[in-house]
């Protein structure tokens with residue numbers, strides 16, 4: 340897939356000189372070696388070329404760069420932490436685009452503990468924000484496996500989900516205000532810290548999840564929460580995903596909003612972590628088919644450990660739990676979370692992996708796992724499904740590792756065929772083909788197949804209105 344020719348015009352040396360005059364010559368990278376990290380993504384699935392990597396140091400500089408790009412019709416690919424999983428942040432191979440990296444915009448502008456808000460620039464690393472919130476006695480709950488390198492601008496542009504959506508919502512629900520540079524370089528100052536604001540269309544929500552196709556997020560006001568005073572975590576073994584669903588219901592009935600995580604892991608996933616990550620041991624004495632990492636947390640000093648014990652006993656009694664290991668210390672809790680957070684990373688050691696980021700209504704997750712597993716095993720005999728993820732959100736990362744000993748490329752060549760079958764099943768169950776990773780370039784064609792003409796028309800109209808020359812991340816999403 341390439342950028343439609345009439346939209347693109349390569350950044351000439353003269354244009355790059357003008358850009359260098361704005362951001363400083365050291366912040367326009369054109370050498371092959373220095374550009375390299377920005378031209379491919381973590382999974383090495385998408386590679387591209389670029390005229391330059393441009394690193395502005397302020398919102399004003401982003402604005403000036405965009406004015407030039409707009410005038411000269413130069414396509415721009417916004418990039419933050421480059422951890423996106425659908426290729427949205429990677430340029431195509433035309434070499435005409437400039438990659439606009441936000442990583443120098445990395446200041447925390449303000450923390451307001453009375454309003455429970457933080458004003459952050461787009462290039463702040465998520466983990467830095469979490470730590471700053473904690474230092475101020477607050478919680479910023481967005482949490483995901485890439486938190487050590489993904490940046491809040493990327494989180495906002497992808498409406499990232501993660502492990503705390505169950506209790507706190509996804510990035511959209513954590514964002515109060517935005518500062519955005521538009522395609523023509525104008526700055527929209529929407530940095531409002533309001534919890535209520537019904538004045539016209541919610542423009543902020545348009546940019547959240549737009550994957551760099553409507554504007555460049557340069558700063559945001561995000562919500563903070565009280566730090567939990569009590570927490571209880573357990574790793575729980577069970578016979579089937581249906582048992583996990585029953586346990587989810589029991590936990591919700593018992594603790595309501597104090598249920599802050601409910602993540603599921605299959606045995607094969609735990610095996611991968613034990614085999615490939617240093618210093619991980621199986622917390623159980625025996626193998627079990629499925630595990631759930633369940634966490635309760637509360638802003639008041641609650642006896643959550645006792646409640647956890649009661650629920651575990653009830654789950655055991657009802658036959659939904661085979662074994663459970665409650666965390667006895669913060670170190671135990673960290674060790675359990677480490678297993679969960681390593682699930683994506685360890686799969687690459689097992690050869691090729693065909694990945695899906697789907698969601699179905701929560702009640703249908705067990706049926707989905709059953710049917711999708713049978714489907715892919717029929718399509719690729721010997722393949723090894725590793726479904727894991729955010730059960731409480733109905734979000735299954737239905738990843739499939741290659742058969743043992745198979746040729747990686749032969750296996751990956753079946754991606755489209757397998758994904759087509761998995762996505763058809765997902766849609767037949769009222770689900771979505773992208774729960775949290777977005778569309779990018781990976782699922783662009785699929786989007787048009789899964790949305791109605793009316794929805795596609797509305798999205799194209801919004802794109803046309805905000806980016807009439809089609810210079811913002813062309814060929815992504817739409």
Ligand SMILES: Cc1cc2nc3c(=O)[nH]c(=O)nc-3n(C[C@H](O)[C@H](O)[C@H](O)COP(=O)(O)OP(=O)(O)OC[C@H]3O[C@@H](n4cnc5c(N)ncnc54)[C@H](O)[C@@H]3O)c2cc1C
Nearest residue numbers: 419420421422423427484490492493494496499500551556
């Ligand atoms: C190990 C691992 C675990 C992950 N777990 C999760 C998970 O649990 N939940 C989840 O939702 N995602 C997850 N992801 C995916 C990824 O981390 C998220 O999508 C993240 O939000 C991307 O942030 P980033 O800073 O890396 O953005 P990038 O990868 O740089 O960009 C992502 C997209 O946003 C656009 N963009 C970036 N910055 C801006 C900006 N400032 N303005 C406008 N557009 C911009 C890019 O053009 C691109 O389309 C995971 C990834 C990895 C590698």
